[in-house]
Amino acid sequence: MSQHSEYEELQSLLLGNNKQLLQALKARIENPERRTRDVAEVLSAALHLAAQDKALRTALREPMQDAIRDSIRRNPHEIADLLYPVIFPAIRQSIEETLRAFVERIDTLIQQRFSVHALKWRVEAWRTGLPYTEVMLRHSIKYGVEHLLLIQNQSGLLLKHVHSKDALKTDSDAVSAMLTAIESFVRDSFSNTDKERLDRITFGQFMIHLAHGPHATLASVVRGLAPPDYLMRLKELLEDIHAAAAIQLRDFNGDTRQLDAIEPLLQRGFEREYVKPKAKHAASRPPRSLIKRGAMVAGVLLIGIVALSTYRHFEQQGIAALGQRLDAVPGVVVENITHRGDHWVVTGLRDPYAATPEQLLESAGKVGKKITFNLHPYVSLDPEIIFKKALPDLEIPAGLKIATESGMLQLSGQVPLDWYLRLRHTLNETQGSPLLDIRNLQIDLPSAERSIQNLLAGSNVLVTRNADALLVTGNLTPDDATRLQALIGQLSGKLSIELQKTAVTP
Amino acid sequence: MNASISKKICLIGDFAVGKTSLVRRFVDEAFSDDYLTTVGVKISTKRVRLPKGSEVKLIVWDIAGHERLSTVSKTYLQGASGYVLVADGTRANTLQTALALKAQVDPLLHEPPWVGLLNKYDLEAEWEVTATQQQTLLKQGWSLSSAKTGTGVEAAFLRLAEMMLP
Ligand SMILES: Nc1nc2c(ncn2[C@@H]2O[C@H](COP(=O)(O)OP(=O)(O)OP(=O)(O)O)[C@@H](O)[C@H]2O)c(=O)[nH]1
Ligand SMILES: [Mg+2]
Numbered sequence: 001m002s003q004h005s006e007y008e009e010l011q012s013l014l015l016g017n018n019k020q021l022l023q024a025l026k027a028r029i030e031n032p033e034r035r036t037r038d039v040a041e042v043l044s045a046a047l048h049l050a051a052q053d054k055a056l057r058t059a060l061r062e063p064m065q066d067a068i069r070d071s072i073r074r075n076p077h078e079i080a081d082l083l084y085p086v087i088f089p090a091i092r093q094s095i096e097e098t099l100r101a102f103v104e105r106i107d108t109l110i111q112q113r114f115s116v117h118a119l120k121w122r123v124e125a126w127r128t129g130l131p132y133t134e135v136m137l138r139h140s141i142k143y144g145v146e147h148l149l150l151i152q153n154q155s156g157l158l159l160k161h162v163h164s165k166d167a168l169k170t171d172s173d174a175v176s177a178m179l180t181a182i183e184s185f186v187r188d189s190f191s192n193t194d195k196e197r198l199d200r201i202t203f204g205q206f207m208i209h210l211a212h213g214p215h216a217t218l219a220s221v222v223r224g225l226a227p228p229d230y231l232m233r234l235k236e237l238l239e240d241i242h243a244a245a246a247i248q249l250r251d252f253n254g255d256t257r258q259l260d261a262i263e264p265l266l267q268r269g270f271e272r273e274y275v276k277p278k279a280k281h282a283a284s285r286p287p288r289s290l291i292k293r294g295a296m297v298a299g300v301l302l303i304g305i306v307a308l309s310t311y312r313h314f315e316q317q318g319i320a321a322l323g324q325r326l327d328a329v330p331g332v333v334v335e336n337i338t339h340r341g342d343h344w345v346v347t348g349l350r351d352p353y354a355a356t357p358e359q360l361l362e363s364a365g366k367v368g369k370k371i372t373f374n375l376h377p378y379v380s381l382d383p384e385i386i387f388k389k390a391l392p393d394l395e396i397p398a399g400l401k402i403a404t405e406s407g408m409l410q411l412s413g414q415v416p417l418d419w420y421l422r423l424r425h426t427l428n429e430t431q432g433s434p435l436l437d438i439r440n441l442q443i444d445l446p447s448a449e450r451s452i453q454n455l456l457a458g459s460n461v462l463v464t465r466n467a468d469a470l471l472v473t474g475n476l477t478p479d480d481a482t483r484l485q486a487l488i489g490q491l492s493g494k495l496s497i498e499l500q501k502t503a504v505t506p
Numbered sequence: 507m508n509a510s511i512s513k514k515i516c517l518i519g520d521f522a523v524g525k526t527s528l529v530r531r532f533v534d535e536a537f538s539d540d541y542l543t544t545v546g547v548k549i550s551t552k553r554v555r556l557p558k559g560s561e562v563k564l565i566v567w568d569i570a571g572h573e574r575l576s577t578v579s580k581t582y583l584q585g586a587s588g589y590v591l592v593a594d595g596t597r598a599n600t601l602q603t604a605l606a607l608k609a610q611v612d613p614l615l616h617e618p619p620w621v622g623l624l625n626k627y628d629l630e631a632e633w634e635v636t637a638t639q640q641q642t643l644l645k646q647g648w649s650l651s652s653a654k655t656g657t658g659v660e661a662a663f664l665r666l667a668e669m670m671l672p
Contacts, residue, residue: 155514155585157565173512177549177565184581185546254562254587256510 143224146206148266149176150241150259151217152252156180159216159252159259162266167221179219183210199231211235213242215249241265319344322364322371329355329363330384332375343370351380353388383409390435391426394419399444405437412440416447417495424490443495445470452497455487456480461502469496475505512563513670515663516583518611519592520603521571524625527653528592529568532663537654544570547582554667562667573603575610583611587670588619590662595624595650598634601643619669621662622648628655 012019028034050056072079125131146167150159158176183198190196201208207226211218211234218238222230242249245262252258319337326346327334331354335347350373355363357373364371383402387409396402399414415423420443427436445465452470453463461474476484481504488497517525526544530536533550548568555561567586569579583589589611593604604622612618624635624643627650635643640650649665651658 152585154581156567157512157514157585171551173551173563173565174549177514177551177567181547181549181567181582185578188578188581254511254513256512 143222143226143230145220146223147172147175147219147221149179149219149221150262150266151176151180151219152249153212153215153217154180155252157252157254158256159249160256160263160266162263176219179208179210180217183217209234211238213238213249215242215246237265322346325363326360329360330382331355331380332360333378333380343372345372345374347374348376349378349380350375351382351385352377353385353392354380354382387411391423394423394426400441408435408437410437410440412442414442414444417443417451418447420494421490441494443491445495448495452484452487455483466498469498471498471500472502473500475503478504511561511671512565513587513667514565514567514585515666515670516567516569516586516589517592518569518583518589518604518607519571520573520594520597520600523571523592523594523597523600523604524653525568525571525590525592528590528623528625528651528659529566531653531656531659533566535656537656539654544568546570546578552663554664556664556668556671558668560671562671564663564667573606575607575614580614583614586615586618588621588666589615590666591620591622592625593622593635595626595633595635596629601635601639619666620647621666621669622646623651623658623662624648625651625653627657628652 028038047056144164147161147163147170149161149172151157152159156177156179158173161172161176163172179201182201186198187196197210197212199210199212201210205223207222209220209222209226209231211220211231213235216238218234218241220230220234241262244265245259248258248262322344323334323337323346326332326348331351333349335349338345338347350357357375360373361371381404383404384396386404387396387402390409397415397419400411401413403410403412420441423438445468449463449465449470452472453461456463456472456476459474459476459480461472461476461480464471464473472484484497484499491497517529519525521543522541526542526548527537529548529550530538533552547570550566550568551563552566553561553563567582569582572579575583591604591608593601601624608620622643624640626633644650649658649662651662653659
């Protein structure tokens with residue numbers, strides 16, 4: 001007992017007031033509530049510090065994963081709502097892509113239902129014994145080879161490059177090197193055998209197909225969806241190229257002229273695979289061999305198809321011609337012509353001063369169906385329209401040529417005398433207008449001859465032509481003489497009128 | 507199709523020595539102080555006309571900086587007709603790396619033509635590579651360059667192009 005108190009005494013002697021402090025600390029540690037509060041105060045700082053070390057991540061990984069999994073299982077809707085803005089656009093884009101391709105294909109199929117292609121495919125189906133739909137689908141896959149690049153293995157140097165006329169321009173040397181780098185990268189990163197190769201890369205609407213050979217790789221940049229056996233055909237082409245020039249491929253030193261010999265080979269493969277993405281007018285013209293084959297196959301059905309497709313063909317041509325004719329009308333721009341019900345709808349632009357829809361109908365000619373116009377007003381800069389706006393009261397005579405140059409309307413050509421006089425009258429008898437250049441305008445002699453003869457009807461005169469001048473002979477009344485004098489003055493420089501053996505008699 | 511000759515060259519050197527900057531200076535005549543490390547490889551092309559009159563298209567492979575050659579970078583090197591070895595004058599250890607890389611590359615490519623560049627010469631005041639070291643290196647096929655000011659850049663690429671053309 002005394003020993004104990006001795007010890008306590010010693011303790012208080014040594015530690016003084018600290019004894020109370022220790023007790024307070026002890027209480028604090030033993031009280032879980034206090035302890036929690038203490039830890040909470042430093043928790044975020046501690047986590048921050050610990051996060052610099054990998055151990056925390058490792059320690060947290062599993063419980064976190066479990067917690068997330070649990071949370072998703074319990075409350076999937078909340079998670080779905082959170083992810084919605086991220087995932088939905090991606091899904092939508094993917095659906096749109098798929099639908100677009102689908103619609104495009106259906107579109108072609110419908111377009112070609114009655115085309116000469118259909119006839120060709122019926123023949124092919126009949127010849128091969130395949131179902132018609134299969135033949136049709138196989139031919140309707142739309143794709144076009146844009147570039148073919150022959151690339152030396154390893155170095156990635158471009159050996160030869162051919163491309164379609166409308167292909168996008170690229171730095172083919174860089175593309176070729178980059179494709180090689182990508183190929184090496186993928187192979188070294190994901191595969192440990194040399195047998196696995198990268199053979200397709202998709203990018204937007206392009207797919208790059210890669211055929212690998214011992215010395216070179218053939219890359220084909222395809223727009224659209226190529227048929228499944230396309231890569232196989234590409235490989236065959238590459239084999240042919242190797243057969244023709246294996247040594248040159250291997251020992252290539254950067255001089256592409258060494259490989260000019262294989263260009264036709266590549267070009268041929270290129271052209272063979274190229275399918276025009278949009279079948280336009282030219283594509284619907286039946287190839288000659290087909291006509292022969294078509295002639296061999298008799299039958300009401302086929303004749304029906306031929307008749308229909310021919311009709312379609314002419315109709316298409318008629319519409320194209322209609323578009324061209326209307327587009328040629330000054331102040332009218334045709335954007336497209338669509339088929340709606342039993343008539344054609346012409347959509348486009350029309351200047352208010354251009355021909356009226358009624359006039360357009362006349363110039364449209366016969367197209368078999370009714371035409372309706374859906375033309376929005378716009379301001380045309382066509383010289384003829386500008387002329388109409390400047391001089392709305394004057395019609396445009398046949399021989400008149402109108403052009404615009406540096407803000408001026410330039411008139412030239414041969415015009416009737418009466419018209420010329422009216423023009424001058426409209427221009428207020430001035431020598432011309434600041435916006436109108438009539439220096440090159442000429443007066444049509446026969447019309448002038450007639451007009452002057454009429455003008456001087458009250459006199460006994462004869463008007464004749466002499467080279468590029470008019471001759472007036474006979475007796476003039478004083479009135480006519482004055483009128484003629486005025487006219488000669490007006491026409492000075494444009495037309496010379498000579499008086500010969502004329503006398504003025506009252 | 508005037509330059510029908512094309513040659514592949516590679517840029518090799520330690521991290522951040524200025525390989526990408528040198529290519530950018532040579533190809534686009536531009537420079538940026540930002541450092542964006544190259545991942546994998548970046549390819550650029552440039553047509554050059556040599557003093558002798560011939561033209562060549564350089565296909566430049568700017569390979570990510572490494573202290574040692576990785577398998578992938580070895581694949582990237584294949585078929586190169588020459589290379590540019592780059593060290594950073596402000597960090598002497600990058601010169602050691604460059605020499606080690608050279609020892610790996612030369613047997614791989616059968617001792618191709620090369621040029622060495624001691625880069626960042628505009629920071630000469632901060633250089634660790636000493637004047638005496640520079641003297642020795644200049645005699646061994648190295649030259650001084652700055653991607654920032656353009657000093658010595660085009661000349662080095664042209665020199666390499668001349669060496670590669672037979
Ligand atoms: N002052 C100066 N800075 C330079 C020069 N060349 C490069 N730099 C700078 O150095 C840093 C690295 O340059 P990069 O060209 O990216 O280096 P790199 O060798 O391509 O680096 P990695 O791709 O990582 O291997 C960048 O911040 C550049 O701006 C130079 O000549 N002078
Ligand atoms: Mg870089």
